[in-house]
Amino acid sequence: MASEQQSYPNLNPSNGNSSISNTAGNAMENAKSNAQSAMDSIKNHPTVQNIQNGPVADKARQEAYQTQSEFGNLAGARQTPSTQTATGQDLTHYHSFFYSLLSWENPRATAISYVTIVLFIFACRYVPLVRYGLRLTWMVLGITAAAEIAGRMVFDQGFASKLRPKKYYTIPRETLESTIDDALHFVNFFVIESQRIVFAENVYATVAAFFTALITYGLIKITPAWGLALLGITSAYFVPLGYITNKEFIDSHLSNAGNIIGQQTQQVRDLASQHTSKAMEASSNTLKTYSARASEMVGQTKQKAVEKNIVSPQTANNAESTVKGENFPEAPKSDLSGPDTTQAESARAEPVLEASY
Template sequence: MADSAGAVNGQPKAANGNAGQTLTPYHSLFRHLFSWEKPRDSAIAYASVVTTIIAVRYLNLLSWTLGLSWMVLATTVAAEISGKLVLNNGLASQFRPREYFTISRDTFEAMVSDAHGLINFFLIEAQRIVFVENIGVSVAACVAAFISGFLIKVAPYWVLTIIATTIAFFAPLVYSSNQEFIDEQLKTAANAINAQTAQVRDAAQKQADHLAAVGKQYAGDYTGKVQEILRTRNLSPSATKKAPEFPSPPTEEPKAAEPVVPQEPIIA
């Protein structure tokens, strides 16, 4: 059950709107290391990470592992064969344990649980950055990704990894040591940005109002001109239609035509 501190079963609760979201134990672990609450633990963690990166870069661990493997196998096989030839009893078999080493189920489940918690840690943190739960963290991640896109063209991966590790460990230390000064500078920068943003917003609003007024004026002028043109066309003589002219009807009654009498031919 969640207590007043916002923890669930000893695990911290996320600070976002999802009240049921609980953070993994790795959140507390990394917060403890990066905050330098115990400088010894943080220094050991930083040195271990940097040493591992350099070892992977400069030491051919795979070749060393294979070389060590064949030397161990050659030694045990030679000891076993020599013992059987000389003493009629193998030497390596004398050191064979009664039961071979195995991983218990509890240990395996604990390892899987740790891996599951670590994966969830990175998933939760990635989503918190993408959905801007903390503006400062999201902005820092954006700037880091932008700069890394250019550095990756000139610097190898292991150098970028060391730089990222150094920033992750020492940036919180520098901030905690100079918190008042940094907060004051950030506040000043935020006020300047807000002032510039307000000025740009006001200028854009004035320009939009001016354009709207000019557009309204032009629309009114064009509307008046169109109405005037239509009114002129309606009043012009050429636009009036003339009534069709028909012939006047006759006033006298029609007279019947006289029949034509054919003339008889004269006979001589």
């Protein structure tokens, strides 16, 4: 048996697996070296060098640097502003972030974000993302499983097992807490802004929100959801740009409109004040007229009572002395509410009753 094993060493399974593994390893090393040499030759080619060091490459590197710098400025704009709400509450750092984003302070970053959102809307509309996601999932899992099984059958070690990290990745607690805190600020941004609009902290913003809601209510019947989303994003990005471009012109017209509204409001106030004074004067004259009529009626009643010997002249004279102007209520001078009719009637009735006795 020993001689047979020495005569046929290739029949040993362990020797066969090791030779196959060595052959595969050598092939992979040769492929890597050939690919590296090909990449080096392409990189060192004169045409590639001219392209990399030419004006087009310099312009591309400059634009890339400026774009990166603008994204850094946009990220640095996430700071809590010094201004507060009308209730004295602090704003979130997303107020300054969205102000910097939508005011086009960093045009490249704003344009890239707008294009990204538009492409995402069109992708949701025309690309079956869920189906493609499921397809990518079963393809990746199938390739992984096939590579693992083939590796174990041929090399006694799967490819997926060989690529497995020593320690699986986990989300650090600090990262999770910062993400939750950032999400909380993001939600509170919309909550605070919606309340500021509803309670008219800025009248112009409330009016703009009113017209936006009204137009959306009309368009939702004829426009699909992706169309409304595209229209809303476009308006959110380009309406501030139009205002910034024509700021002086728009501010002057808004100032004129404010002056006109103020003048009209003052005229309405003056007119209301005039009508109020006229109404108060009319009520005062009416009360004086009724007071004179009441005095006249008391005098007539007294005279008839004396003529019919119901009361004596002395009693009638005492009743006349008690019926004076101070017994009647005065007309109001500042309040529009009418006088208390019950008190006036009681004041008028008491002298008459006294005279009848």
